[in-house]
Amino acid sequence: MTDASDPQHGDRPRPRYGEYASPEEQRRRMQANPRPAPPPHVEPTPVAPSGAVPVAGEAARPGRMVDRVVTFALLIYGLLNTITSIPQMTDYASYAETMFRMMGVDATLSDPGAARGWGLAAALVMGIGWLLTAVFAWTRLRAGKLAFWVPLVGAVVFLGISGALLAIPLLNDPAVLDALLNATPGL
Numbered sequence: 001m002t003d004a005s006d007p008q009h010g011d012r013p014r015p016r017y018g019e020y021a022s023p024e025e026q027r028r029r030m031q032a033n034p035r036p037a038p039p040p041h042v043e044p045t046p047v048a049p050s051g052a053v054p055v056a057g058e059a060a061r062p063g064r065m066v067d068r069v070v071t072f073a074l075l076i077y078g079l080l081n082t083i084t085s086i087p088q089m090t091d092y093a094s095y096a097e098t099m100f101r102m103m104g105v106d107a108t109l110s111d112p113g114a115a116r117g118w119g120l121a122a123a124l125v126m127g128i129g130w131l132l133t134a135v136f137a138w139t140r141l142r143a144g145k146l147a148f149w150v151p152l153v154g155a156v157v158f159l160g161i162s163g164a165l166l167a168i169p170l171l172n173d174p175a176v177l178d179a180l181l182n183a184t185p186g187l
Contacts, residue, residue, distance in 0.1 A: 085123070100179075125162045
């Protein structure tokens with residue numbers, strides 16, 4: 001870095017690049033020899049290992065693709081189930097008759113008009129529940145998180161609430177309750 005000792009500065013080595021220059025000397029030299037500004041520092045782009053494809057986030061991992069397929073399949077199944085169930089629930093009297101026939105119980109609702117509101121409430125819970133489940137599953141998929149469990153939990157929660165709403169008019173109707181208790185041996 002140094003050629004020889006500088007007689008002006010004693011044992012100190014002679015400066016080659018202006019290390020010992022005063023600020024005024026530095027300014028003077030900079031004006032005499034203007035340099036272009038260095039280019040901004042650019043981060044080098046990472047190079048993918050041979051045979052590997054660069055991915056954007058964790059969503060492209062093979063396990064995530066299976067999660068996506070299963071989540072969409074469950075959401076589609078839930079949508080079909082919701083679409084076919086809502087019309088049945090809104091006509092609660094025929095829904096109850098069909099259920100009684102399937103159970104082998106000879107009963108009819110005392111007040112089918114009052115029970116219709118419960119069927120509408122159950123249909124509304126099913127529809128809104130599917131929408132909430134789909135939105136939550138979509139946000140998890142977009143974030144790259146596991147989402148297959150969301151439609152499963154959504155089905156349990158919203159079908160449970162819907163089933164409870166559908167059972168209320170049956171359990172509050174004394175004639176239906178009596179027919180259900182008499183049809184079940186041992187109770």
